Amino acid sequence: MPKYVLFGRYCEDVLEKRAPHRQAHLDRLKQLQADGALITLGPTQDLTQVFGVYEAETEAAAQQLVEADPYWQHGIWTEYQIKEWIQAF
Numbered sequence: 001m002p003k004y005v006l007f008g009r010y011c012e013d014v015l016e017k018r019a020p021h022r023q024a025h026l027d028r029l030k031q032l033q034a035d036g037a038l039i040t041l042g043p044t045q046d047l048t049q050v051f052g053v054y055e056a057e058t059e060a061a062a063q064q065l066v067e068a069d070p071y072w073q074h075g076i077w078t079e080y081q082i083k084e085w086i087q088a089f
Contacts, residue, residue, distance in 0.1 A: 003039065003087055004062035006052035008080030014047050021070040028069060037065060050077060059084060 011017055018025070032038035032054075041052030050071075056062040062082050071077045 001055050001057065003085045004054045004056055004059060004082050005085045006041070006050065006054060006062075006066055006080055006082055008050040008052075008066075008077045010043065010048055010050060011076055011078050014043075014076060017074075018071065018076045021074050021076060024070040025076075032065065050080075053085065054082075 039053040
């Protein structure tokens, strides 16, 4: 199945703004990982960007996974790009 890399940005004051949505976000990530749809995801050390790797049938399906996340729906992630990734090794 194809893999897709997520590159995205966080909002200003992310620590405060994410608090009400953090548990739902983490629960969803755990479920996606258990389902095999999420390989990894996390912020950069400075909390300005997010990086992740999803496994999905199509780019549109990967976008749906991102856009269903509470962080996207509540403006914690402010923009993102999805690129199909070729895992060399």
